[in-house]
Amino acid sequence: MKKLLVVVDMQNDFISGSLGTKEAEAIVSNVKKKIEEYEAAGDEIVFTLDTHEDNYLETQEGKNLPVKHCIRGTDGWEIDDRLKEFQGKRFEKVTFGSMTLGEYAAEKEFESIELAGLCTDICVISNAMIIKAAVPETPVIVDASCCAGVSPESHENALNAMKVCQIKVI
Numbered sequence: 446m447k448k449l450l451v452v453v454d455m456q457n458d459f460i461s462g463s464l465g466t467k468e469a470e471a472i473v474s475n476v477k478k479k480i481e482e483y484e485a486a487g488d489e490i491v492f493t494l495d496t497h498e499d500n501y502l503e504t505q506e507g508k509n510l511p512v513k514h515c516i517r518g519t520d521g522w523e524i525d526d527r528l529k530e531f532q533g534k535r536f537e538k539v540t541f542g543s544m545t546l547g548e549y550a551a552e553k554e555f556e557s558i559e560l561a562g563l564c565t566d567i568c569v570i571s572n573a574m575i576i577k578a579a580v581p582e583t584p585v586i587v588d589a590s591c592c593a594g595v596s597p598e599s600h601e602n603a604l605n606a607m608k609v610c611q612i613k614v615i
C-alpha cells in the first residue's frame with residue numbers, strides 16, 4: 446500500500462504574493478525535500494490549488510477576507526516555481542477544504558496520509574479534517590516544519606487543535 450502526501454496550496458499568492466508571509470517562504474525548501482522523499486520511495490503526491498474567479502470579492506470568503514488571491518490563470522494562482530515541476534494529481538478547490546480530495550482518499554487505500562503546505566490554520570486543518578472523516582482508519586500526519594500559518598500563533602493553535610483530533614503532528 447502506498448503512502449499519500451498532500452501538498453496544500455503552495456501557490457505564489459500565499460508565499461510571495463498578496464497573502465505571502467516570511468514563514469511561508471521559509472518552508473518551501475522543507476516541502477520540496479518532503480516531496481522528493483515521497484517520490485524516491487515510490488509513494489503518491491497530490492497538490493491542492495486554491496482557485497478563485499474574478500467574482501472573488503462577492504463570495505463568502507471574499508467578503509470575510511477582501512484580498513484577491515489565487516485567481517485562476519494568474520501568476521499568483523500558480524504553484525511556486527521550485528515545486529511546480531513535480532508530477533501529481535492537482536485538486537482545484539473553491540474554498541478551504543476539498544471534498545473531492547476526501548473522496549479520492551476514500552476510493553484509493555493509503556497506508557497513511559500526510560499533509561504539508563499552507564496555511565496551517567485554514568486550508569491544512571480543513572483538509573486534514575475532511576480526510577480524517579473520509580478515512581477514519583488511516584493515520585493522518587502533519588509535519589509542522591512543512592506548514593506555516595497566517596501568523597506563528599495561529600499556526601501553533603491549529604497544530605494543537607489537530608492533535609486533539611488525533612492527527613499526528615510531527
Ligand SMILES: [Zn+2]
Pocket residue numbers: 495496497506514515540
Ligand atoms: Zn482562497
